[in-house]
Amino acid sequence: MPTDFEWDPWVGTAAAVAIALIVAAAALALLALVSALVSRRVPWVRELARRVRNAMIATTAVVAIWIAVATTEPAMQTWWPALSRLFLIGTILTGSWLLAAAVSFGFERLISREETLLVGPEARRRRTQLLVIHRLVLVTIAVLALGTVLFTFPEMRAVGTSLLASAGIVSIIAGLAAQSILGNLIAGVQVAFTDAIRVGDVVVVEGEWGRIGEINLSYVVVYIWDERRLVVPCSYFTTTPIETWTRRSDKILGTVYLDLDWRVPMGELRAEFQRIVEASPAWDGRSSSAVVTDAQGGFVTVRLVMSSKDSDDQWTLRCEVREKLMEWLQREHPEALPRTRVDVSPPARDPQP
Structure with missing residues (x-):
């Protein structure tokens, strides 16, 4: 049908x-x-x-x-x-x-x-390098994708041919226009592969103490101890001296200075200091000492040195030692606390002729 x-x-x-x-x-x-x-x-x-x-x-x-x-x-x-x-x-x-x-x-x-x-500095070094390579690969994928999309248009292929023909002029202009950008990108790769800094390193940058939190291709983010963030160009780390506490090891020595009176009993203070550090879980057992390093202006300066496995424990240990010794001196030896002496007696008169 x-x-x-x-x-x-x-x-x-x-x-x-x-x-x-x-x-x-x-x-x-x-x-x-x-x-x-x-x-x-x-x-x-x-x-x-x-x-x-x-x-x-x-x-x-x-x-x-x-x-x-x-x-x-x-x-x-x-x-x-x-x-x-x-x-x-x-x-x-x-x-x-x-x-x-x-x-x-x-x-x-x-x-x-x-x-x-891996642990310690070697782990931080490898992690930093992998993070930078990761970002480089992602940027390369994005650039190749964008370039492929543009070259699907015949007009862009013609432009590309013209640009290749005048590559010398273009490279000079691009180099002058993007000098700081390219410099930062190169510095980012240099920072990652020269092992200058690594993610997790403890550093002092611009007077701020913190940890390297992020290493990007053009900038580094430092995580400050009080939860602020310091964003620094990568070129800064290739041209400016910085202080790092974890270059080869996380272990670190810390120092506490006490200005005390001349009557301080150093033997008892040294014994009390040793007792405090040995009782603290933040001490790693490597080193501890208490010595007088200066004596002038009516005071003596006592330097207390102690070791810890990392900077976090070191901060805790220094605060603990400072606080407990202060309480011990107040309780056991108040005469050792710093004081200012003023002589108010009248001046001696010259003998009469």
């Missing part, structure tokens, strides 16, 4: 898109099932699948729709080249997103593995 029904090409396009999305969803579900099975033996596969899930869905959807549309009615239209270019750009961007997510996961795995195998 004849029929007048005609298949609408646009209905076919919609059906093709729906079928393509269903096939893509089925492929993603199968991939998720495989990753779940593999993760029973390799646990990190589950975390990798979670990290790249959104990027994978976006990339698969764009490619599926592109294939469906390219094989149906829109491919016959005059505006198809422009739409096809949009799909190409979408594929490049989502694919770059997928690649960046996978790379980030890989670097995070490497960093966590290094932290379990």
Whole structure:
């Protein structure tokens, strides 16, 4: 029996898109099932699948729709080249997103593995280098993706050819215009690979005590002890002397100075100091001493030196020693506390001739 029904090409396009999305969803579900099975033996596969899930869905959807549309009615239209270019750009961007997510996961795995195998300065050095390489790779992916997108346009290819032809002039202009930016980028790489500073190092920068919290390609963030943040250009660390407390080891010596009266019993003070540090969990047992280093202006200066495994324990130990010795002197030897003496007796008269 004849029929007048005609298949609408646009209905076919919609059906093709729906079928393509269903096939893509089925492929993603199968991939998720495989990753779940593999993760029973390799646990990190589950975390990798979670990290790249959104990027994978976006990339698969764009490619599926592109294939469906390219094989149906829109491919016959005059505006198809422009739409096809949009799909190409979408594929490049989502694919770059997928690649960046996978790379980030890989670097995070490497960093966590290094932290379990290494400790101290070596661990901080490796972590810093991996963080900088990670950022360099992400920037490279972004630049390559942007460059690929731009070169999908014939006009940009012509511009690129012209730029390559005049590379000498362009390099001079770019070098003059971006001297400080490029200098900071180079300094960032230099800071990471010359081992000048590392993430976690204790430093004194611009008179502020803190830890290196972040090393980026162009700047370093110092976490100040009172929760402020000091943002410093990378070039600062290649041109300015800085004080670091954890260059080769976290171990550190600390000093407490006491200005006391000349009547201070040094033997008893030394014994009390030793008792305090030995009872403190912040002392690492390496070194301790109490000596008089100066005596002038009516006071004697007692220097107390003690060691700790790191700067945090050193701060705690110094405060503890200072406070307990102050209380001990007040209680046991108040005569040793500093005092100012003033002679108010009348001056002697000259003998009469």
